[in-house]
Amino acid sequence: xxxxVVIIGAGSAGLAAxxxxxxxxxxxxxxxxxxxxxxxxxxRHDRLRLNTTRRTSGLRQPRIPREAGRWVSRDGYITYLxxxxxxxxxQIRFNTTVHGIDRADDDWQIAxxxxxxxxxxVVVATGLDRVGWIPxxxxxxxxxxxxxxVADLPHAAxxxxxxxxxxxxxxxxxxxxxxxxxxxxxRLWLSVRTPPNIVPAEIHRVPLQAVALAARPLPERLRDAIxxxxxxxxxxxxxxxGLPTPADGPYRRLRTTGVTIAVDQGFVAGLKAGRxxxxxxxxHLDGIDVVLSDGTRLQPDTLVAATGHRTxxxxxxxxxxxxxxxxxxxxxxxxxxxxxxxxxxGFHPAIEGNLRQHPIEARxxxxxxxxxxxxxxxx
Numbered sequence: 001x002x003x004x005v006v007i008i009g010a011g012s013a014g015l016a017a018x019x020x021x022x023x024x025x026x027x028x029x030x031x032x033x034x035x036x037x038x039x040x041x042x043x044r045h046d047r048l049r050l051n052t053t054r055r056t057s058g059l060r061q062p063r064i065p066r067e068a069g070r071w072v073s074r075d076g077y078i079t080y081l082x083x084x085x086x087x088x089x090x091q092i093r094f095n096t097t098v099h100g101i102d103r104a105d106d107d108w109q110i111a112x113x114x115x116x117x118x119x120x121x122v123v124v125a126t127g128l129d130r131v132g133w134i135p136x137x138x139x140x141x142x143x144x145x146x147x148x149x150v151a152d153l154p155h156a157a158x159x160x161x162x163x164x165x166x167x168x169x170x171x172x173x174x175x176x177x178x179x180x181x182x183x184x185x186x187r188l189w190l191s192v193r194t195p196p197n198i199v200p201a202e203i204h205r206v207p208l209q210a211v212a213l214a215a216r217p218l219p220e221r222l223r224d225a226i227x228x229x230x231x232x233x234x235x236x237x238x239x240x241x242g243l244p245t246p247a248d249g250p251y252r253r254l255r256t257t258g259v260t261i262a263v264d265q266g267f268v269a270g271l272k273a274g275r276x277x278x279x280x281x282x283x284h285l286d287g288i289d290v291v292l293s294d295g296t297r298l299q300p301d302t303l304v305a306a307t308g309h310r311t312x313x314x315x316x317x318x319x320x321x322x323x324x325x326x327x328x329x330x331x332x333x334x335x336x337x338x339x340x341x342x343x344x345x346g347f348h349p350a351i352e353g354n355l356r357q358h359p360i361e362a363r364x365x366x367x368x369x370x371x372x373x374x375x376x377x378x379x
Contacts, residue, residue: 224249
């Protein structure tokens with residue numbers, strides 16, 4: 001089978017790319033590994049809410065409806081993407097796994113479990129968090145308690161009454177910690193390796209995302225200072241509650257490590273109330289014990305790993321030399337294509353909001369593909 005453009009992934013980024021191409025009269029087909037759109041969202045815990053506002057999280061048209069509220073729920077966002085795909089009439093082939101992409105003369109050859117497709121352009125929209133990652137802690141194979149990645153924890157209430165050790169204080173860790181407290185865990189330890197940059201979702205009803213957008217023209221050091229002042233104003237000094245001050249501001253950390261900011265939705269209140277206990281990083285696992293770097297031994301009923309994700313791009317396109325050691329596509333700043341005909345969308349994390357960038361990147365990709373078509377000598 002031959003197609004003009006093949007898009008891999010039917011999440012927000014893939015749907016945005018398909019819609020932008022449609023507006024330019026370019027046919028595209030989406031290949032989706034799962035049975036429905038927005039599969040990565042469906043796997044998240046049921047109390048998840050977007051940490052970017054409704055106005056900045058939707059695609060072009062239709063927008064997310066007002067009744068979804070300022071901070072859209074997981075299910076509300078899934079419903080929105082379903083309606084968007086239906087209204088746009090986007091062609092999606094579900095239950096189709098892409099195993100690899102290779103050059104085939106002037107085309108791209110996409111190998112799937114349903115056969116091989118040829119396309120003049122490929123758009124990879126599988127996202128930054130395709131594969132949950134758990135460290136290979138020493139002693140993990142013999143650890144006698146469950147170890148679950150936060151992406152595989154659909155209901156925080158499933159851990160009600162348990163002693164939980166949550167490893168990782170990034171955005172997903174800070175988010176799930178608040179829900180675990182609300183769910184009524186017996187005790188919650190938060191193992192912190194790198195102190196997080198935490199900001200409130202809003203101050204005096206002003207979303208911090210709006211402040212971040214307004215501050216974009218400023219130098220990095222000033223944006224870091226603004227974020228740190230907002231955190232101090234909203235939360236005070238958290239060191240007396242066991243959470244050290246981060247060495248780097250959020251913008252510098254994102255630039256140097258790819259780790260984004262954590263948005264508070266109840267975590268800090270739990271920390272201050274003594275319902276979350278910050279502890280040292282995990283050193284190793286020993287039977288039923290988790291041994292921390294300071295020698296402390298804990299005996300949780302469940303170890304929840306909020307230790308990040310991997311893109312999973314190595315198996316798909318790693319042999320093409322366009323993926324770095326972290327699994328990120330090698331993209332120049334604000335660019336979406338490392339080689340002609342191969343495009344990536346949703347791989348530029350931003351404190352101002354990843355979802356906000358999807359329509360912007362989609363329009364850029366559609367423009368580039370349209371330009372290639374106009375200057376192509378193919379018939």
